[in-house]
Amino acid sequence: MVYGVENERNEEYSYTFIAMHKKFRLRDIVHDALSTEKKRQQLLDRAHRPSRQLNDLGQIGVPLDQVAVHLDQGVSRPNVTRPRVGAEFAFVRLPYIDAFVLYSSNPDGIEQARQLLEPDYLVIPNVELALSSPPIRNRLRRTGQRLTWPNESAIGEARRKGITGSGVLVGVLDTGCDADHLEFRQKRVDFRYVSPLDPTTNSMRPVQGFDVDGHGTHVCGVIAGRNVGVARDVTLMVASVINSESLKTNLDRVAVGLDWMLARFENRENISKPTIINMSLAFKLGSIAAPQVQNIMTAITDLLDDLVAVDVLVVGAIGNDGPGTVQVPACMPQVLSVGAVDWNLVVAPFSGGGVSSFTPDVQPDIIGYGVDVLSSLERDVDKDSWYTRISGTSMATPYVTGIAALLAAANPGLQGYGLRQRLISAALPLSGPRDRVGAGLARFVI
16 A cells, blocks of 8 residues: 655656665675775665666656766766656666655556565655744844854864864755855855756756755855854755755655765765765654654664764754754764754753654754854845854754864764764763753864
8 A cells, every 4th residue: 555645746746755775785784894985885886786676667667768967077877767757657766875766646656666676675655854944033244254153162273273174075955055155155065956846857956056045055154154164164065955935845855865965975085085964854753654654764764874884974953842852863863963052051942852762862962052143144136145143953953063074174084973972072061951951062172
């Protein structure tokens, strides 16, 4: 039986499902003792292996086009399959996360695909995710004056030592990034737009970064803005996966964005670099049909485990619904969950915390500045750059991501789980219960 609801895409494809390979998960084949480069090479080897299921899906009568999507430095992405317009069933292979996205105009197409893919693949319905929507304050015009972060953060100390995040990759899954904003004008922002409208078009548009909402631009500014950022010299990879109108998205768009980010390891210059992914996305279990909850959580766990296996640190916002609440996936053990404090190190009343149903550990793991945080917002028709102050764990999360980037830049070889543990052990202890303050304030301590 196919569970799910019609999605918001082109009406030609009313049903969207995701198929995650259950075998060959990286957690099962990658050994902790391997170097980061060798771990990521195993990811690339898995992505390049022939896919029997690719041919099997093509046998159910769907005409397919084979296209090669070219990455930077002329590297080609393997086995990317996209459907022709007019097909009742279509699919896209995501080789780096070892998954397929399945599109169909009726439940029968999904059921046929399920019969071909199971038991090797776990087939789950698409899931809606959303941002906790923080209020946008009055816009501020601000010129090249640099933001001074509090002494407790030790960001100033990092800058005096010449540590600004150089050599670290940071992926951001959000509404986008205005790459022509003053904060990023002198920076190359590796940007892709993941289309929400039509799976038959090129869903990875390599265009100059844009952001209709401003949330992603604010997040990127906190991480890497020239004047307001914590770690201004990181390499930004931004996937625009969130609708600006609703601040919502779907798991398939997130999967496409993550697949693209992992494909960056095809570039040999990136294969051993510290890599951090910043996520403010979440979904609530109550919004998912009961028969599918366990399968969906299993698939998300597999995906996160793969990221951890190749030394990628995932940093996620715990949510803005206050004490006793946590959001998925931030509360999962593979993610470093982040709560928010104000400039006086007082926990914000909206900051989430508590115990999730996935782990006995108390959330959040760590705290960042998340009240009235100044950062980039947008440009106007005169191309003037505007800023704003926003509150939310979505703002605390990029602060922690930036601190993580500084620590990684200062400590060659510190990645993934080791970087996570260094962040927690170096945190500034704060007074308050564990479910409010976590390990304390993230700070730069070599």
